[in-house]
Amino acid sequence: MRERTPFPKELIERLPRLKLLLSGGRHNKAIDTDACRSRGIPITGSDARMATVATLEHVITLILAACRDIPQNDGAVKAGGWQTSLVTGVTGKTLGVVGLGRLGSSVARIMSTAFRMKIICWSSNLTQSIADEQAKAQGLPVAASDGDKMFKFTAHVA
Template identity: 40%
Template sequence: MRLRCAVLDDFQRVATELADWSPIADEVEVVSFDTHFDDENALAEALAGFDIVVTLRERVAFPASLISQLPRLRLLIASGMRNSVIDYAAAEAQGVTVCGTASSSTPPVELTWALLLGLARGVVEESNALRANGPWQSTVGADLHGRRLGLLGLGKIGSRVARIGLAFGMEVTAWSQNLTKERADEVGAELAATKEELLAGSDYLSVHLALSDRTRGLLGPAELALLKPTAYLINTSRAAIVDQDALLAALHEGRIAGAGLDVFDTEPLPAGHPARTAPRLLATPHLGYVSRANYSTYYGQAVENIQAYLAGSPVRRLP
């Protein structure tokens, strides 16, 4: 009897199109789910008959309580090589092998600039007005050249965002708790002396930090109050780094010019969530990693992981 593999959150129904699953077709039946399970019991029921699960990024948590309800589960594959919502100890105790895949930083860099430019030039508002026979030109675009781009984090993604900002003729400043002047100089950015200095001086502030105990809630009401009323905030990193309620309040009260968000505390975003109707907000449904090249890597390497597991030599093991 063939093993059964579940592919979660295949919203676009492309998991079996963007990779070649034929090498495992004789041994594994692949079933993709195009809807999200936001209830653990419902998810456990749906996955009860599967030996292998492929999950996207950190959208679905696999705590001990879920893993214990999946006695058939033997292989769990997550896209990316870092996942904070899998209970690895519980997986090991139940004999579940956990593997990851490569993930490119290019798509989130590109989406960061899509959001920033969309905000600065009122792209969505102007496009909607044009298509609805509305006013011809209703916004005055914000400039990038000569303005200051502030970066919270200057790692793999932040440094690439910085270089693009420099190409636009922006002044680029960065800060994080461990950032050094030498690292900032490598990228061509200035090192802000403090987080507060970075916030107060930025015309555009973009978040590129990993979520940890140190960064959770890093931008709360007091920090957001330091931003200029003409400033824009972009977060394509992790929602919990920015206090969502405080940010929504700042948008409603017009204390900042706008925000671009690709990440939210709850995903998919529930119907009726205040972020769906907040003013001055350009929001996308966590598209940072969603690109044809990335998906081809995720699912292609998922197939490789399954092949290796079946051969008795798992690869790309996590954590």
């Protein structure tokens, strides 16, 4: 189950054969732990830190694969053809990041550091000052050498 999926006592009582509850995180405040404990139902979860690393690697891989048209070109080669499109690199381009939590800020840091990408970010609770704080927390300067903000807040998502 996802870490924010409500799992109240009423739901636990309606599941008489429930033997184990596995959550996507270590500490899930949405689960009624007392109700589970009273029924002898163990609750376990994954280590969110490791999931974040694996997810981070996967996100970076997907960004690079999409920009290099790897899925399409791989299919063309396997079908006996050759590269079917001109590919686009990421260096110096702009990356839009939705959310600057642990995962989003890590993606932004890696892509801005490794590929000199400009980062535009959006979140429902994000302001430019919070984006600046996130840049500092990631060990990045608030502004790039051209004076542009390292993580630039945008008020809308297309």
